[in-house]
Ligand SMILES: CC(=O)N[C@H]1[C@@H](OP(=O)(O)OP(=O)(O)OC[C@H]2O[C@@H](n3ccc(=O)[nH]c3=O)[C@H](O)[C@@H]2O)O[C@H](CO)[C@@H](O)[C@@H]1O
């Protein structure tokens with residue numbers, strides 16, 4: 001397992017190019033199963049999660065090529081079954097459920113894996129697919145869904161903490177090939193859901209957002225091949241913006257999806273970070289003193305849970321008391337104990353991190369536990385005195401394309417130590 005060694009303290013300067021979005025690419029790749037025809041996707045990031053999804057598509061029978069950010073998928077014939085060994089590796093593999101059910105009338109998919117960030121049920125996915133007329137059974141760790149023709153329906157995807165992103169994706173993809181119209185109330189409105197809807201429409205689907213959180217999907221008999229360019233990754237861009245802030249440096253982010261980053265950017269501005277957006281480029285500059293943070297995660301356009309860990313790292317370097325609450329994933333705080341090993345003063349009160357910032361963190365051996373926790377440790381390492389070694393960086397490779405090379409190019413002292 002690779003490690004990162006980071007010698008902290010360097011100021012960063014220069015330009016980083018933001019990659020295509022992981023959380024858009026994964027469901028869009030699953031959606032290629034909805035047609036026999038050829039689909040071409042551009043700006044797909046080279047991540048282990050993307051490679052896992054391509055393995056799943058190949059297992060299901062699709063021809064797949066991936067070269068220089070473009071993926072070509074042709075799923076002339078597909079089987080309706082994915083094994084545990086492929087699906088356990090990441091959460092988004094559950095996205096093949098809707099397309100397989102719609103295309104094959106039967107899907108057997110292992111319950112998904114993914115980041116260890118607390119309980120992650122899929123009851124809303126299953127409820128939505130049942131509303132479309134499928135029969136669902138859970139057996140030996142697998143979901144078995146069957147339908148003799150899906151039928152449009154009216155449903156709500158409201159969960160205890162708002163809507164569900166991948167649940168909305170699953171239902172939307174299945175409903176595209178259902179008979180009649182589906183109306184989804186409380187559908188997720190994350191930009192990645194909108195990107196999937198755009199791809200589906202370019203395949204001939206009839207999906208429209210009817211104000212706020214209502215989705216209307218008019219089923220069609222079949223979908224055709226399409227070409228699509230994936231949106232930029234707002235979480236990767238946000239992570240690099242925090243890299244500028246935590247090192248009190250200046251970075252320019254190219255192809256940053258500025259319109260999708262409002263809550264992240266206003267959190268930075270509240271802390272006193274200078275943020276300027278012009279012509280698709282985002283300039284982020286930070287100097288001391290910064291102000292403590294008061295943050296609470298929410299569904300889009302609220303502050304993203306996928307940025308919570310990175311802001312905990314930033315808060316650990318801002319003198320004064322910050323309070324960061326995660327309502328979406330209340331147990332997503334594995335990074336706190338590791339940040340404490342680096343000298344952070346932080347306590348957890350249920351789903352709230354209370355952080356008393358210090359001037360300088362100190363390097364230590366730490367362990368990555370999940371994707372965004374790993375990003376937080378990299379950020380902390382950039383600011384810390386001496387060397388931080390982060391083990392299990394395979395977590396970060398799931399969701400950040402060449403993060404070490406990108407940071408090195410703007411002046412960070414970060415080295416990948418192979419196993
Ligand atoms: C691949 C991908 O896009 N992953 C993102 C997606 O995950 P994912 O789609 O899995 O997350 P959800 O939006 O489904 O989860 C949101 C909340 O709903 C709850 N819930 C979800 C489904 C369900 O059937 N029942 C239920 O109760 C969850 O426990 C959580 O509290 O959205 C999350 C929330 O923005 C992000 O952190 C993940 O990065």
Ligand SMILES: C=C(OP(=O)(O)O)C(=O)O
Pocket residue numbers: 023090091092113114115117306371372399
């Ligand atoms: C939690 C994440 O990913 P996943 O849903 O794939 O586990 C994430 O991208 O932060």
